[in-house]
Amino acid sequence: MVKLKDVCIGLSLAVVAAIVSYLIISYNIASVAPEANRPLANMFLENVFNSEKWWLWAGSPEAVTSILWDYRGIDTVYETAVFFLAIIASIALVRTLKLTPETSGRGFGLTVIAKTVTNIVFASIPIVAYSIAVHGHLTPGGGFQGGSAFAVAPLLAISVFSLRVIVMRGWSKDRLLALRTTGLLLIGLIAIIVVALSALKGIIAYVMQNQPKPWAPAGLSAIVDFINPTLISGTLFWLNISEFLAVGAGLSLVFVLLVSPTKMLDVEVEEK
Amino acid sequence: MILEVIGWIGISLLAIGALMDVIAAIGINKFKNFYLRLHAATVGIIGGAFYPLLGLGLLSLSLEQLGVIRFYIAGISFTSAFFVLITAPVGSHILARAAHRVGVMPEPIGVDRLKEDREKGVFK
Numbered sequence: 001m002v003k004l005k006d007v008c009i010g011l012s013l014a015v016v017a018a019i020v021s022y023l024i025i026s027y028n029i030a031s032v033a034p035e036a037n038r039p040l041a042n043m044f045l046e047n048v049f050n051s052e053k054w055w056l057w058a059g060s061p062e063a064v065t066s067i068l069w070d071y072r073g074i075d076t077v078y079e080t081a082v083f084f085l086a087i088i089a090s091i092a093l094v095r096t097l098k099l100t101p102e103t104s105g106r107g108f109g110l111t112v113i114a115k116t117v118t119n120i121v122f123a124s125i126p127i128v129a130y131s132i133a134v135h136g137h138l139t140p141g142g143g144f145q146g147g148s149a150f151a152v153a154p155l156l157a158i159s160v161f162s163l164r165v166i167v168m169r170g171w172s173k174d175r176l177l178a179l180r181t182t183g184l185l186l187i188g189l190i191a192i193i194v195v196a197l198s199a200l201k202g203i204i205a206y207v208m209q210n211q212p213k214p215w216a217p218a219g220l221s222a223i224v225d226f227i228n229p230t231l232i233s234g235t236l237f238w239l240n241i242s243e244f245l246a247v248g249a250g251l252s253l254v255f256v257l258l259v260s261p262t263k264m265l266d267v268e269v270e271e272k
Numbered sequence: 273m274i275l276e277v278i279g280w281i282g283i284s285l286l287a288i289g290a291l292m293d294v295i296a297a298i299g300i301n302k303f304k305n306f307y308l309r310l311h312a313a314t315v316g317i318i319g320g321a322f323y324p325l326l327g328l329g330l331l332s333l334s335l336e337q338l339g340v341i342r343f344y345i346a347g348i349s350f351t352s353a354f355f356v357l358i359t360a361p362v363g364s365h366i367l368a369r370a371a372h373r374v375g376v377m378p379e380p381i382g383v384d385r386l387k388e389d390r391e392k393g394v395f396k
Contacts, residue, residue: 110366117362121355 044071055214059222060137060233068142069239073208077191080246084184087250091177094257096265099173103264107164118160125153133244137233143243150244151251158259166256176253183246190238194218210234279334285327292319305378306371310364317360325353 024030037045047056048066058066068076101107109115133146157166191208198205198218205218211234212219220234232238292315299312329349332342372386389395 111369113365114362117358121359124355 054211057211058233058236059211059231060236062137062139062142064140065136065142065236065240066233069236070208070210073191073210073239077187077208080184080187080243083250084180084246087180087254090254090257091173094260094265097173097257097260098264099167099256099260101164101168103261104164104167105162105261107162107168109161109165110159114160118156122153122157125156126150129153129248130244133240134237136240137236138231143240144247146240146244147247147249148251150248151255154252155255158255163256163259163261171252171256173253173256176249176256179249180246180253183242183244183249186242187239187246190235190242194220194235208235210236275334275336278330282327282329282331282334285323285330289320289324289327292316292323296320306376307368307378310368310371314360314364317356317363322353322356322360325349325356329353 044063044067047053048058048063049061050057058070060066060070129146129150129152131146132141132149133143136142136146154166154171194209195205195207195218198216201218203216203218205216206213209216209219211222222231222234223229224232296312296316296319299315300309303309303312326349329346332338332345332349335342338345377384386395
């Protein structure tokens with residue numbers, strides 16, 4: 001049954017892996033991660049939800065979201081812009097594409113069994129995705145993760161119901177791009193809203209500022225009295241929702257474009 | 273008392289799940305053709321993922337020292353179990369359909385009603 005050759009290959013691979021890992025660890029080629037947190041991590045963990053040090057806090061117990069959208073928020077804004085440009089470029093590649101129900105395949109889809117179950121799953125994906133996005137300042141997750149989870153819905157629907165059904169339900173290129181752009185515009189608006197509001201009062205504030213600082217006493221309040229006092233962490237909640245809109249629509253658009261058949265490209269326009 | 277019973281049911285479901293996973297792994301390695309291996313894979317999903325998730329939910333409900341968190345764990349476990357239960361058969365169904373459509377046939381084959389129906393035009 002078991003060949004001697006297979007045993008030899010397996011054993012020699014195991015020996016090589018063991019020797020290489022021993023060498024790497026014992027000669028400090030790559031150091032093993034320490035068990036204790038690094039000083040930087042401790043600094044973030046101490047300050048991120050510490051209302052006694054209100055000049056350093058982000059108002060959110062979720063350290064990753066705080067770092068992404070507060071401590072280095074401008075970086076994330078530009079990251080979103082880069083992603084937007086990548087999608088613009090991919091649309092420019094297929095700019096002659098015409099997404100109409102007539103051109104987008106036969107539209108049979110898979111069997112009744114698959115369609116029935118996909119109906120149930122399809123309805124629950126946006127709920128989960130939205131929940132990930134709006135709890136982004138409380139639990140791991142956030143706008144990007146929520147949007148990525150949402151983009152599974154069109155992917156699933158395309159593979160089970162066919163592209164034609166998706167196009168007939170109104171998932172058009174322009175509409176998805178409009179949603180994507182709306183999300184990015186909202187992020188840009190939230191980035192400067194604190195500056196604009198504080199400029200009316202004559203205070204100087206930072207772009208992408210979330211919580212007030214002693215030298216720039218402006219910012220959105222971390223707790224909002226909506227039915228109950230609710231923690232929304234200032235701008236983080238709104239940024240997460242905008243990012244959810246942007247990423248969900250953008251990835252859906254890319255998936256719709258990726259599965260479009262080549263004959264949907266209007267070649268005559270290209271020849272002119 | 274009732275909580276203890278629920279807890280033991282949960283633990284036994286977890287044990288059944290571990291056993292099912294081993295059986296499925298043996299089946300994947302030993303079975304001869306695609307359809308039989310698909311059967312083993314489905315044993316691994318339903319037996320090795322659905323039962324343990326159900327058992328985890330029941331077990332966490334029985335542990336009062338967890339406080340309110342046990343309802344979160346149980347809720348997430350039951351929801352995941354439900355989705356595994358309804359999606360796993362569809363996955364294997366679609367795989368089997370695709371394999372049949374591209375002509376993967378087990379050897380030896382006695383009767384193939386699906387092929388007959390497709391030739392008659394009942395199915396596309």
